[in-house]
Amino acid sequence: MADPTLGIMTLYQKDGTLDEEERTYFRSLVLQGEELGLHVFVFTPEDVDPSGTSVRAHVYDREKGGWSRAPKPLPDAVYDRCRSQQSPKFRLMRSFRTQYPKLLYLNHPLSSKWGNxxxxxxxxxIRPHLPLTRRFHTLGDLKEFTALHRIVYIKPVDGSGGRGIARVTRNGDGQLALSGRDASRAIIQPLTGSPEAVMRRLSGWITDRRYLIQQGIPLTLKDGRVHDIRLLIQKNASGHWQVTGAAGRIGAKGSATSNLHGGGEAVSFHRLMAARGFSEAKTAAIRNDMEALGRAIALRLEGHFGRLCELALDLAVDPAGHVWLIEVNPKPSREVFKRIGDQAAYTTALRRPLEYALFLI
Structure with a gap:
C-alpha cells in the first residue's frame, strides 16, 4: 500500500520561483515525512492540472539532493503555507480552497491582524492580554494614542516579518520620536518632532495599505534594543494543542522590531527573563501564563475559523510580569529554536504538522 500523501501548498514569488527559505523548510519536511511513512511534496494553485485531479508537484529526491517536477494526484491532506498578502496569487489560493472544499486541510486561513x-x-x-488597538486613519488617532501611551506602534493590517511597522515614542517635552521599517524591511531614518511632522513622514510610506495603531508595551532592554518572545503552539500526534517551545528575540540596534529577518538575535527564554530581572519563580509563573494564553487563543481562533494545526504568538512581558499578545502568526518559521541551539524543540516543531497530518488521514 502506498504511503499517505501530504501536499504543502505555497505561492510562487513574483519571479515564478519558490521562496528559498521556505524551500529549505520544505526539504526538511520531505525528509522527516520519509521517516514517518508520509510522502510529502510541494505545489501551488498554479500547478493544478486542467482536469483538476492532479498537480505538477515539486518533489525532493534525497539521493540526488535536489528538486524536480513530477505529476502527482491531489494529496490526501494539504498543509497551507500561503502567507497572507494583497496579490492575485493569494486570491488563487482562496479560489483553490473554494474549488476543492472536500480536501483535508490541516489549517484554515485566519483574518487580518484587525480581524483576529x-x-x-x-x-x-484573552481580553486582559490585548493591547489597546484600533484602525489608524488620521492625525487625531496619532494624537489620541500618544496622549494615552508613551509608546505606540503603527502596523499594516496584513503583513509579516516586521515590514512597514513604525514605533512612535512620546518624549518628556511632548515631541514624538519616530522609528521603524518600511515595506521592504529597511530601517527608516529616525525623526523627532511634532505630531504633525511625524504624520507627514508616515504619510510618505503609509500609502494605500490599511494600518492599525496599537498601545506599545515597554520592550526596551538596557542597551536600547527591543525584544519579544515567540511561543509556538501546535497540534500533536493525538490532535491536541501542545506548546512546542518559547524563545526570546532581540532586535538589531536601531530597529523598532525584533524580527530575526531584520537582523534580530535569538536568545533562550530563561536568559531573556533573567536579563529582565525576573526571579526563577517569577519566570516560571510567566511561562505558565504564556502557555495558558496560547491554548486559549488557539481554541478561540480554531472555534471561529475551523481546523488549525499551529500558531506562533509574539508576546511581550511588561516590567510587572504581565503577558501581552502582540500578534498571531499562523504560518510560523521554526528558525528561532535552531538559533538558540534547542534542537529538540526545532525537531518537534518540524515533525508535529506531519504527525498531525497522519492523525487526520
Missing amino acids: HVILNKDSR
Whole structure:
C-alpha cells in the first residue's frame, strides 16, 4: 500500500520561483515525512492540472539532493503555507480552497491582524492580554494614542516579518520620536518632532495599505534594543494543542522590531527573563501564563475559523510580569529554536504538522 500523501501548498514569488527559505523548510519536511511513512511534496494553485485531479508537484529526491517536477494526484491532506498578502496569487489560493472544499486541510486561513484582534477581544480570558488597538486613519488617532501611551506602534493590517511597522515614542517635552521599517524591511531614518511632522513622514510610506495603531508595551532592554518572545503552539500526534517551545528575540540596534529577518538575535527564554530581572519563580509563573494564553487563543481562533494545526504568538512581558499578545502568526518559521541551539524543540516543531497530518488521514 502506498504511503499517505501530504501536499504543502505555497505561492510562487513574483519571479515564478519558490521562496528559498521556505524551500529549505520544505526539504526538511520531505525528509522527516520519509521517516514517518508520509510522502510529502510541494505545489501551488498554479500547478493544478486542467482536469483538476492532479498537480505538477515539486518533489525532493534525497539521493540526488535536489528538486524536480513530477505529476502527482491531489494529496490526501494539504498543509497551507500561503502567507497572507494583497496579490492575485493569494486570491488563487482562496479560489483553490473554494474549488476543492472536500480536501483535508490541516489549517484554515485566519483574518487580518484587525480581524483576529476583534475575535480575540470577545474572549474574557484573552481580553486582559490585548493591547489597546484600533484602525489608524488620521492625525487625531496619532494624537489620541500618544496622549494615552508613551509608546505606540503603527502596523499594516496584513503583513509579516516586521515590514512597514513604525514605533512612535512620546518624549518628556511632548515631541514624538519616530522609528521603524518600511515595506521592504529597511530601517527608516529616525525623526523627532511634532505630531504633525511625524504624520507627514508616515504619510510618505503609509500609502494605500490599511494600518492599525496599537498601545506599545515597554520592550526596551538596557542597551536600547527591543525584544519579544515567540511561543509556538501546535497540534500533536493525538490532535491536541501542545506548546512546542518559547524563545526570546532581540532586535538589531536601531530597529523598532525584533524580527530575526531584520537582523534580530535569538536568545533562550530563561536568559531573556533573567536579563529582565525576573526571579526563577517569577519566570516560571510567566511561562505558565504564556502557555495558558496560547491554548486559549488557539481554541478561540480554531472555534471561529475551523481546523488549525499551529500558531506562533509574539508576546511581550511588561516590567510587572504581565503577558501581552502582540500578534498571531499562523504560518510560523521554526528558525528561532535552531538559533538558540534547542534542537529538540526545532525537531518537534518540524515533525508535529506531519504527525498531525497522519492523525487526520
